[in-house]
Amino acid sequence: MVAGELVSQSIVNGILLGGIYAVAALGLSLVFGIMDIVNLAHGHMLMVGAYVAILVFAATGITPLIGMFIAMGLLFLLGIVLQKVLLKHVVGEGLEQPIIVLFGLALILQNIGQLVLGGDARTADLGIPGNGIDLGFAFLSLPRTVTFVVAVVLIAGTWAFLQYTRTGQAIRATAQNRTAARYMGIDTDRIYVITLGIGTALAGAAGALLSMLFPINPFVGWSYLLKAFAVVVLGGVGSILGTLVGGVILGVSENLGALYLGGGYRNVVSLLIFLGVLLLKPEGLFGTGGGGE
């Protein structure tokens, strides 16, 4: 039997990790909901973001909390170039072409990651002492807490952007009805460029945050793509609150799975939850539809 403190500690750590998963998933969900493409390279973009933060930290000692903004900027640019150069040829041309273009991009990013850094796992040091607050039932580690708070701020910021800015409103209008939005004078091509930029920037942010907690290697892309997609399915495409809740559910269930079944099953648990929800309730636990189409 597993001790009670271990269980509550796993739950607390899972909640804190879930915030980062939610940031990763939000980027995927935005692009999926608005452009109707699954960014198969999303996990690899997260890996790139993590490496940017790690390299900036190694070269200058700048904390990944600041490096995160550099990663976000670079990935925003990558997203814009990706849409303007490659995806504009294939968006709206059915399922196969965008999926294959992004699959190719994932290959390229993984290969570049290997070339630049080799296959070894690397991690960044937050520069924040590893100690934290003892809550009695669990220990609140400072790095995990800080990354969680940053994650929630990023999610709230994205929400506010979509809610209150003109561009954000145009993005939501495009998501609701692409054709009507175009008739209303919205430049949907520009909206796609911005949406993909924001989506990939969020992947970069999630990567930078994860680099403070876990070792990153060039091959983590597929695994984090599946985690992010699992959160999207749990929370429902296009639901920001759902994404946060989905991230927390995934984080907690992974940690409990690792505790009860062994570390090797951490990812199996999240994948099985994902497949289960996908099959039973494809519109997501908090979804507003759009699933299974």
Add this chain to the structure above:
Amino acid sequence: MSFLERHPEESLLSNRRLQAVIGVVLLALLAVPFTTTDALTGLILTGLVFVMLGVSWNLLAGYAGQISLGHAAFFGMGAFVAAWLTTPSAAGFPASIQLPILVAVAVGGVAAALIALVIGPIIFRLSGHYFAIGTLALAAVIELVMLDQRGLTGGSTGYYVQGDLAINEFVGHGDVMFLLTLVATVITVAVTYRIVRGAGGLGMKAIHDDEEAASSLGVNPLKYKMYAFVVSSFFAGLAGGLYGHYTLYINPESTLAVTWTIDSLVIVILGGMGTFAGPLLGAALFLLLDTGLAAIVGSVATSIEGALIILFIIFLPQGLYGLAEDYLITDIGGGGAATSPQSEESRPAADAVPDED
């Protein structure tokens, strides 16, 4: 998907010149183990495995329209089931279940097909993007579980597979495996050809083009998806078993990793998705790329493969086959002339996809 409207392969295989080419290629392949070095034999064997993977994935994705990202799972399970049967003691099974390589490899293929038969009705509840990601997740689950089950798989270190098939000093183990793989490849190509030319292929194309319309006309989408999935998985499993028994070594990373899915996809995209000869051309090009590129550009090879599939899918969606058809087959005349006006007609339609939805 208007590229499926053409049936150029009908004219292709009735073309005597092409039949002669096929005959010569087969004879040349038969001679490979006896005339070349072991290294070259192994290389061409890998090419045959690529053909099996490409042809089988193309049946599911190119014809039935189901973009599976889990092909590696069937390749790997075929490899493992075959390895358990030839080398039961390494996986903790009683030695009495040991079977000859030929039978074990066939059972590996059947096992992969059975797995597809069981999970098909569940996974086909998903469609489109969800199917693609669902199959990717499924393959990841299988890989992670197999990696953890050290007793069955040897964990990340894997184990050596028994079965030396050397006949005498002139025909070594690799040569016998080459001939077996050649036979399996011919069977894969022939069976797939019969399917896509027959009623099954028509049903698959119908659900690919418009599942709802096909369904309202009495075509059962699940039936044809399952047909494609089970056959595709069988041949992927067969390829896995053969490959494992050629290398005589097996571990979860070398057989179940997403790499095999990527290879299948790259082969089909390069050659031409949804065309019969596409994966054959694609496998040949991919083999050259996989070995040649690595020698020339070293570790940048994977990036170039990634860039190539992006460029192909955007600018040459019909792959090498489309290119060959444009520049070679229409010029040959004869059998090709009958279909070339039709293909020229459908070409603009393929490009002029309406901008608005």
